[in-house]
Amino acid sequence: MTQPPEYTPPKVWKWDSESGGKFASINRPIAGPTHxxxxxxxxxxxxxxSLATPNGVKVTVLLEELLAPGKTGAEYDAHLIDxxxxxxxxxxxxxxxxxxxxxxxxxxxxxxPTRVFESGAILLHLAEKFGAFMPSDPADRAECLSWLFWQMxxxxxxxxxxxxxxxxxxxxxxxxxxxxxMEVKRQLDVLDRRLADNAYLCGEEYTIADIAIWxxxxxxxxxxxxxxxxxxxxxxxxxxxxxxxxxxxRPAVQRGRMVNKTWGPLDQQLHERxxxxxxDTKTQDKLRPAD
Numbered sequence: 001m002t003q004p005p006e007y008t009p010p011k012v013w014k015w016d017s018e019s020g021g022k023f024a025s026i027n028r029p030i031a032g033p034t035h036x037x038x039x040x041x042x043x044x045x046x047x048x049x050s051l052a053t054p055n056g057v058k059v060t061v062l063l064e065e066l067l068a069p070g071k072t073g074a075e076y077d078a079h080l081i082d083x084x085x086x087x088x089x090x091x092x093x094x095x096x097x098x099x100x101x102x103x104x105x106x107x108x109x110x111x112x113p114t115r116v117f118e119s120g121a122i123l124l125h126l127a128e129k130f131g132a133f134m135p136s137d138p139a140d141r142a143e144c145l146s147w148l149f150w151q152m153x154x155x156x157x158x159x160x161x162x163x164x165x166x167x168x169x170x171x172x173x174x175x176x177x178x179x180x181x182m183e184v185k186r187q188l189d190v191l192d193r194r195l196a197d198n199a200y201l202c203g204e205e206y207t208i209a210d211i212a213i214w215x216x217x218x219x220x221x222x223x224x225x226x227x228x229x230x231x232x233x234x235x236x237x238x239x240x241x242x243x244x245x246x247x248x249x250r251p252a253v254q255r256g257r258m259v260n261k262t263w264g265p266l267d268q269q270l271h272e273r274x275x276x277x278x279x280d281t282k283t284q285d286k287l288r289p290a291d
């Protein structure tokens with residue numbers, strides 16, 4: 001293994017320069033707002049402030065899944081938070097999520113409105129609110145929550161670890177890429193073994209555990225994040241591939257992936273979602289036709 005020049009940490013670390021790589025300009029070691037900016041509020045009880053990253057997609061997929069069978073109380077406004085422009089550091093957004101990360105939800109069906117931040121907390125809030133995508137049997141519920149929190153603990157190794165060093169770091173480094181690739185492949189093996197005898201993560205029932213895990217690990221094996229499917233030999237995880245494609249085919253998942261998306265084909269970008277009809281009339285190919 002090629003050894004890079006050894007780094008000697010200072011006694012006290014100080015933030016005196018950007019670390020480089022994609023997203024370096026929005027990373028900082030302090031919290032709190034950088035500017036005053038109120039959040040927009042639409043007409044529906046549920047106000048979502050987000051971007052179509054894997055964490056954002058979790059919530060829009062669940063909302064679309066809730067609306068599909070007619071749970072009209074799940075109607076929502078999805079407002080775009082452009083993290084590249086620092087929208088997450090506006091005073092209004094920080095008031096909803098002091099951690100300045102998307103997604104964030106304001107539930108105006110309560111007085112005062114209930115703020116919910118962290119994607120797993122939002123999924124659990126909505127599942128309990130609407131009595132859906134969460135098993136009622138105590139043992140099955142515990143299994144579902146275990147897989148939900150498995151995702152919360154595991155995905156940082158995929159995104160902040162593997163994804164950063166494989167796709168976003170300013171240059172390729174053998175040690176961290178090998179370290180995090182090993183862990184991601186171990187995680188995929190965990191999923192593959194579980195899905196060998198189960199249609200979904202919690203058994204035969206599609207739940208918020210699948211909705212939480214799919215945007216990260218389903219997107220990975222379907223080559224939609226980091227362009228790393230070949231590198232990790234995604235096709236060897238046959239049960240994960242079967243599960244990923246099964247969920248990918250759901251119409252509500254296809255709609256949820258479009259919401260707050262600002263990249264990719266124009267017909268797959270719905271920057272903001274306020275009505276169900278927006279999927280037909282307000283995608284970027286309708287608003288900004290390609291040349």
